[in-house]
Amino acid sequence: MSVAGYEDLLNGPVKKYLELSQKIGGDVAAHSKLVEKALQIQLQFVQKAANRSAPANQSEQVSLLAPMSAQIQQIQEFRERNRGSPFFNHLSAISESIPALGWVAVSPTPAPYIKEMNDAGQFYTNRVLKDWKEKDKIHIDWCKAWVQTLTDLQQYVRQHHTTGLVWGKTGIAPVGIPPPPPPSMPIEDVSLVINDDRSALFAQINQGEDITKKLKKVTSEMQTHKNPALRAGPAPFKAPAVTSIKSVLPANAPIDKPSVFTRDGKKWLVEYHKGENLVIDNVEMNNVIYMFRCQDSTLTIKGKVNSIVMDSCRKSSVVFDSLVSSIEFVNCQSVQMQVLGKVPTISIDKTDGCQMYLNAESLNVEFITSKSSEMNVMVPKANGDYSEYPIPEQFKTTINQNGLNTTAIDSLG
Template sequence: MEERLMARLESAVARLEALSLRGGSVAGSGGDDASATDPSIVAFEDFMGAYLGRVSSAGEKIGGQVLAVTKILEQALNMQKELLIKIKQTQKPDLAGLAEFLKPLNEVIMKANSMTEGRRSDFFNHLKAAADSSTALAWIAYTGKDCGMSMPIAHVEESWQMAEFYNNKILVEYKSKDPNHVEWAKALKELYLPGLRDYVKSHYPLGPVWSATAKAKAAAPSAPAPPPPPPASLFTSESSSPSSSKPKVGMAAVFQEISSGKPVTSGLRKVTDNMKTKNRADRTGVVGASEKESRTSSPSFSKAGPPKLELQMGRKWVVENQIGRKNLVIDDCDAKQSVYIFGCKDSVLQVQGNFYTL
């Protein structure tokens, strides 16, 4: 109970700090306060207090990189809470606006992913478990069945399945070595299953509910100093760069020209009578003797393959495409072997010994 109260107190302090950074005040943020006391937001704080505290406590006992990635996880959950508050005050944006709105959360998640890169750490399994599981927080990006991702509950479960492989490695490796690592791994799993999954199931089974009456745009919540730009984003928008700004090529350019209403042949040169082949003085239609000779004297293309003289599978001598060879000899032929000759010209083959067939 004490850990839960402490977690809620820390959450309240973090919220006050965020308000001061935005230049607001507690008294002047009536809309934010109303959203912050919404049952779904209070339930999110309860969820963090019940599950995140165990992960943080175990991470502090381990220290090092495990503690660092645990703090990033705390930051990601706090950022998700801030976004959930903002969603209640914001109309649903388009795809590009959604990517911008979720950018602060994405930056924190990518910070966790960056810890798994580079030289492999002794706590690589911890880092991967935390980073892969943090993608479960992307359930907030669900906008409908056509958005290209699983529904929120399924997304949380699938994200944990990616992380569970590394989490199980921690349990096996530290089962008889260090109970703090075992506690951290167990607490991490419970943070998502049942923690986050049950929260989403109770409050947002069909995705976040945007405001129908609030302002169309709202600034994304402020975040601590962002890390270097990540190589990729969990929330991307293909529609952010309109295709009309790119010059059309190929058939697209043709259809664009047709639909413009301009004469399609306006840029073509007109062929006059003296340019036509039948009226040109230098084209009589008679093939000259020298041209005819040059055509007939050109060597024909040979389709013959490379010359062969080899024993295949111990049973068959193959002689192919031998041209002008007078000294071909098969000197080790027995009665069980056959000789196959194809495509040879002006050549002599001597077979020493008996053979089955030719």
């Protein structure tokens, strides 16, 4: 089923993307041939996984991943060799998002990784849409086809490889090898890699209006999109050797990198902060906030944004007005959030300790949790106090004539 599902993907949006690339021609057509080869390599990898057991060790897995890693590198190097191309934004859209194929080495949640790479590529597809919407509709269709390709890939992985690549004879996913990191994004004032080989401020979250005191503010002089003097061209991507792949660091690992607080297009990057209060107040609804490996820090977001991701943070808090889609906690320890407006979805994965303060507008929120503990929801009461409810961590499963029946076990203490 997993092989057939991947073949359906190739015969659907991938085929459309390839056809449109050939119609556009030039560098786009040549680039698409490299992408097609990468997808075929991945199909062969999925077929192989369906008929064998998982690699016995890291060395064997690295060897299996080598052809795919090399092909991804070729795709990205093609962009770097053709920086003067009239289709540079097309090439960049593919190069920034093609690391999504590294989902085969991600566990236990490969689907969100694909979405992150898809979002990274849309920074450039939006540029293509802007440049070509009045000139040639085929470029608009091309963007839609590629975005749909990665969207369908995410759905395929969510259906067939929910917690990581499934190996035919063992049914388990390899652990400890992250996918090839994405290329450096063209951030004007600093070169970053979002998926780098990468949290007691809880009293502060209940301060009310006082929480905004002593906050750092991003001024217009600090914003690269308003200050051309701060801009610098993107650094060429250099793919690391396969043998240099490192394990993903846990949330309690020491922070030994310089802090990052910047904006790249629709993305705000808040990384490696320790013991700080930060604020973002000039946001737009399509903005995405990514908070990575912060400790003992509080981030306040004023205005409505699309989504927030708190990744590998420890003893940290986030306060925000409203979200269009969701807030995600991944690999965190002892974190808190407070919504002042509305939030549709809260996703918690591999997180120990998550305190969520809701607002009256957000009582219809949906919680999606996996491999997490100590999750508590604070629901506002009419008198202004909160009622605390724990999200179940234990479940009881019984067998009946229709299969399995699973119910949550309420906490008794």
